[in-house]
Amino acid sequence: MQASEDQLKAWMTRGLDGDAAAHQLLLRGLLPVLRQFYRRRMSGREDDVEDLVQETLIAVHQRRMTYDAGRPLMAWVFAIARYKMIDGFRRTGRTCAIEGLEDILVVEGFEDASNARSDVTRLLDTIPAKQAAAIRATRIDGLSTAEAAARHAMGESDVKVSVHRGLKALAARVRDTLK
Numbered sequence: 001m002q003a004s005e006d007q008l009k010a011w012m013t014r015g016l017d018g019d020a021a022a023h024q025l026l027l028r029g030l031l032p033v034l035r036q037f038y039r040r041r042m043s044g045r046e047d048d049v050e051d052l053v054q055e056t057l058i059a060v061h062q063r064r065m066t067y068d069a070g071r072p073l074m075a076w077v078f079a080i081a082r083y084k085m086i087d088g089f090r091r092t093g094r095t096c097a098i099e100g101l102e103d104i105l106v107v108e109g110f111e112d113a114s115n116a117r118s119d120v121t122r123l124l125d126t127i128p129a130k131q132a133a134a135i136r137a138t139r140i141d142g143l144s145t146a147e148a149a150a151r152h153a154m155g156e157s158d159v160k161v162s163v164h165r166g167l168k169a170l171a172a173r174v175r176d177t178l179k
Helices: 005-016 020-041 046-062 073-092 101-108 110-124 129-140 145-152 156-178
Strands: none
Touching: 005 020, 005 073, 020 046, 020 073, 046 073, 110 129, 110 156, 129 145, 129 156, 145 156
């Protein structure tokens, strides 16, 4: 049986107050929650799931002092889990859609996320519309190349080329602004 959010939060709070046993119960209580979180998003990759669960538990332990007890615990944990999953995908060269953006906004702050979204929109507006549409579909909306091609009435290779050229152009623009 999984521990409730209230129970996990109580263990976290007691752990922050120095109760090592409560902290251990928290980490054990997070195991099934994190496994379920990753399995839903990474079916068929059980070894990767276990690696990410362990990385997330380590991050929760190391960053526990950053937790604000006035906020929901699981939003904070899931934000860490999402970042660990994205880091894992980056290491393997895989892409995915980011689910639960509203939880990230709660934990990380809406203003920062809103500014980032505006920056991405402004950047995408500087490249040809076809490239921007392909990047939005595949990198932001999380569609496969085939799905993006069907959505925009393009060939799959055209989508791949548009994404490649668009990302190359965006990288050059960002590099130029940093000089």
